[in-house]
Amino acid sequence: MKWLFKAVWLWLDDRVGISVLLKPMKHIAPHDAKWWYVFGTATMIAFIVQVATGVALAFSFIPSSSQAYETLVFITNDAPFGNFLRGLHYYGASAMVLMIGAHMAQTFLFGSYKFPREMTWATGVLLLSFTLGMGFTGQLLRWDQTAAWSVVVAAEQAGRVPLIGNALAHFILGGETIGGATLSRFFAIHVFVLPGIMFAFIGLHLWLVLRHGISEPPVAGKVVDPETYRKEYEELLEKSGRPFWPDLAWRDVIFGTALILAVALLAFFIGPPALDKPPDPSVLDADPRPDWYLLWYFALLALMPAKIEGYLMILVPLFIGMLLLITPVLNHKGERASSRRPWAIAVVLLSVIMIGSLWIAGQRSPWSPNFQALPLTEKVIGASSGPPFAGGQLFHDKACLNCHLIQGFGGRRGPDLTYIGDKLTRDNIVIRIVNGGGNMPAFGSSLKPQELDALVAFLESRKRPIRPQDQVPPAQK
Numbered sequence: 064m065k066w067l068f069k070a071v072w073l074w075l076d077d078r079v080g081i082s083v084l085l086k087p088m089k090h091i092a093p094h095d096a097k098w099w100y101v102f103g104t105a106t107m108i109a110f111i112v113q114v115a116t117g118v119a120l121a122f123s124f125i126p127s128s129s130q131a132y133e134t135l136v137f138i139t140n141d142a143p144f145g146n147f148l149r150g151l152h153y154y155g156a157s158a159m160v161l162m163i164g165a166h167m168a169q170t171f172l173f174g175s176y177k178f179p180r181e182m183t184w185a186t187g188v189l190l191l192s193f194t195l196g197m198g199f200t201g202q203l204l205r206w207d208q209t210a211a212w213s214v215v216v217a218a219e220q221a222g223r224v225p226l227i228g229n230a231l232a233h234f235i236l237g238g239e240t241i242g243g244a245t246l247s248r249f250f251a252i253h254v255f256v257l258p259g260i261m262f263a264f265i266g267l268h269l270w271l272v273l274r275h276g277i278s279e280p281p282v283a284g285k286v287v288d289p290e291t292y293r294k295e296y297e298e299l300l301e302k303s304g305r306p307f308w309p310d311l312a313w314r315d316v317i318f319g320t321a322l323i324l325a326v327a328l329l330a331f332f333i334g335p336p337a338l339d340k341p342p343d344p345s346v347l348d349a350d351p352r353p354d355w356y357l358l359w360y361f362a363l364l365a366l367m368p369a370k371i372e373g374y375l376m377i378l379v380p381l382f383i384g385m386l387l388l389i390t391p392v393l394n395h396k397g398e399r400a401s402s403r404r405p406w407a408i409a410v411v412l413l414s415v416i417m418i419g420s421l422w423i424a425g426q427r428s429p430w431s432p433n434f435q436a437l438p439l440t441e442k443v444i445g446a447s448s449g450p451p452f453a454g455g456q457l458f459h460d461k462a463c464l465n466c467h468l469i470q471g472f473g474g475r476r477g478p479d480l481t482y483i484g485d486k487l488t489r490d491n492i493v494i495r496i497v498n499g500g501g502n503m504p505a506f507g508s509s510l511k512p513q514e515l516d517a518l519v520a521f522l523e524s525r526k527r528p529i530r531p532q533d534q535v536p537p538a539q540k
């Protein structure tokens with residue numbers, strides 16, 4: 064029996080060349096590349112999970128605006144393992160982003176990006192941007208209220224980019240408004256364009272890993288000198304190198320299996336985000352928020368003053384991307400150990416803290432309208448009859464309160480209007496309400512004249528109470 068297997072294997076191997084294909088698995092690597100080195104393989108394992116589950120989802124998903132939502136409901140509720148599959152794809156995406164983050168932090172802290180591995184790092188940075196692009200395009204395919212609104216918000220924000228804003232918004236939406244064309248476009252990018260590019264770049268990234276080898280764990284005081292590094296590395300491998308498979312790869316196998324298990328457990332017990340209502344552009348009753356790995360950027364934009372937001376929206380990612388790309392060019396030799404590069408530790412810590420706190424801000428998202436605002440009480444309105452009182456009620460009924468605060472009640476998307484009567488004249492208040500502007504919708508066409516009058520009367524009455532000690536005594540007038 065054994066000879067039969069052997070004969071079949073030898074024949075197949077001779078005709079197909081399997082052992083040649085598997086040879087890279089045996090490449091020699093530093094023997095002490097241990098647990099810190101598992102994140103790259105883990106990223107790739109997460110990517111494979113995404114490809115497999117993505118293809119399975121595509122079997123049932125129809126990227127048309129009239130059917131996408133229905134097919135997702137079908138996948139979620141009726142298809143065997145459908146909900147589990149959506150969960151795998153959802154948590155797989157998160158796992159992939161987390162693993163890329165860990166992989167980048169590790170190669171950065173170990174100075175692995177230095178000579179001769181500059182291009183290994185650079186292709187990795189590009190892979191990060193493609194991965195985030197996958198996350199962004201994937202969210203719309205969920206095609207429910209939240210997903211659709213997130214993209215509308217993104218397009219609105221992109222529309223504010225100077226010069227190219229309109230073209231950019233037009234490109235994102237595939238037209239003037241969100242619709243079938245948007246969905247087709249996101250689907251094509253999500254399943255053809257980006258995965259195709261990613262396969263190519265993962266291949267290139269792996270080729271470079273083989274070409275330059277895995278960096279040896281850094282030792283303080285042992286500097287990278289482009290003149291001698293290659294020779295030293297080869298000597299090191301000759302002295303103590305081990306074949307990646309099987310001597311070193313078992314750690315990757317264990318960690319990768321644990322990762323898949325964690326994703327599967329989350330998918331099974333918690334499940335994918337529940338589908339929201341189907342998208343309806345006429346209902347602004349959504350909480351458009353991207354998934355967590357893009358939330359921090361969304362928060363950054365929302366917290367920025369509206370005037371510079373347009374510039375920063377493009378400049379911030381461009382700047383971070385450029386900085387990451389040129390890191391190995393600026394800094395390609397010298398110490399690798401992070402104990403001798405304290406700034407490297409600071410950069411990683413600062414990035415984590417910044418992304419973390421922006422993420423928390425994004426969770427609270429004080430800038431999106433507050434749809435739970437309750438009507439103002441007579442006490443807050445400061446009147447129980449007449450136009451100011453009617454205006455105070457309209458302020459809730461016309462949804463002004465969703466975006467504006469009055470004495471701490473309402474939403475925070477727009478400015479606090481508690482004391483707006485001190486700041487704006489009657490005419491200016493009218494102009495603001497009728498014309499809108501900035502993120503304020505124009506209400507000119509949706510308010511009857513007497514409603515506008517009542518609203519203005521209410522806002523005009525919003526003045527800081529005069530405290531007794533501020534009153535000017537009559538005698539001194």
Ligand code: HEC
Pocket residue numbers: 369432458461462463464465466467476477478480483486487492495496500501502503504506518522
């Ligand atoms: C979708 C959220 C939103 C809604 C709804 C909304 N506003 Fe606004 N409002 C804003 C924003 C944002 C601004 C700031 C605009 C800017 O200048 O950039 C603003 C500005 C204003 C201002 C000028 C404030 C200042 O300090 O200059 C007034 C007055 C105002 N809104 C009244 C109203 C009234 C009355 C309603 C209801 C009829 C209303 N808003 C509904 C978001 C909103």
